[in-house]
Amino acid sequence: MNYLKPEQTYVALLHYPVYNKHGEVITSAVTNLDIHDIARVVQTYGLGGYYLATPVKNQYRLLAETLEFWQKGTGKEYNPTRSRSFDQTKVVSSVAAVRKELGKNSLWVATTAKKRPNCITLDDVRDWGERHPDRNTVFLFGTGYGLTDEFISSYEHILCPIEGGTLYNHLSVRSAATIIIDRLFGR
């Protein structure tokens, strides 16, 4: 029995603060397939929403225009199915904007590919959902080389990384988000 409700579960993809491959803190560029792939998973599993966050003005505008194309513009006629995948997608400037919408009562879960000593499991998240049936859950994902340690450490709840049974552990953020949502709500 799954006590977490998909419609009360949210995904936020943050383009800042994340690492680049040299371990420097950057704002990553928006990637078209991050928008599409995760939006399609969010829609397929009936989640509450998908937030795309970037503080860079022209990237924000690019995202807003892309979404408008699909939600209202030519894209809607061109491909109604693709258009529908964006019903739950929103562009915001930062995680603070997501927090403003979803409130402090939500369970905020930061994700990372690095194992933290006190990380929580998806079973822990489900238990929380059972104890708080009226509250939302928000999963935070980072693009690039992942959310910074400082950012991650500012969250009480950090999800244990996905393990594939090998020493190689470099999934795309698209794959990681897909797996977490499927493990929670698939089947």
Next chain:
Amino acid sequence: MNYLKPEQTYVALLHYPVYNKHGEVITSAVTNLDIHDIARVVQTYGLGGYYLATPVKNQYRLLAETLEFWQKGTGKEYNPTRSRSFDQTKVVSSVAAVRKELGKNSLWVATTAKKRPNCITLDDVRDWGERHPDRNTVFLFGTGYGLTDEFISSYEHILCPIEGGTLYNHLSVRSAATIIIDRLFGR
């Protein structure tokens, strides 16, 4: 207990014969993130291999050059982790070439987003793996709008589609492959 062995499990991504959005049979163009995302999942879960198949000569060459860049060229120095994700990746011209390498004794499983009356489940695949511990399993995925009905029908084993609990069912091929591999070998 999972009887299927990851190192005996293969993924093939076919760019032909697939549908476009009008239901016409086409050869789809190679997409960069299809190469990367699925290769990273294959490597993370320790699968036997990942075949990228296209019959179009310049697309084949593009793929071969991309792989060579990562496997041997500048990409290996630039990003060794990314390079390693391609250890198990190969370019071929068609599914026939994959068949030549993996043989007729393998279990060939075609995938589609459309539900077929006699589709098999991942439990069926696991059972088969238990009964045939020395044989390979190959999952066939189509790009674009999916493998054609005619192609799918030529396979005895067709996997039941992933269901997310809503009427919307339009995952990217990257997400679909990720989910199937995680369901088989994750945790």
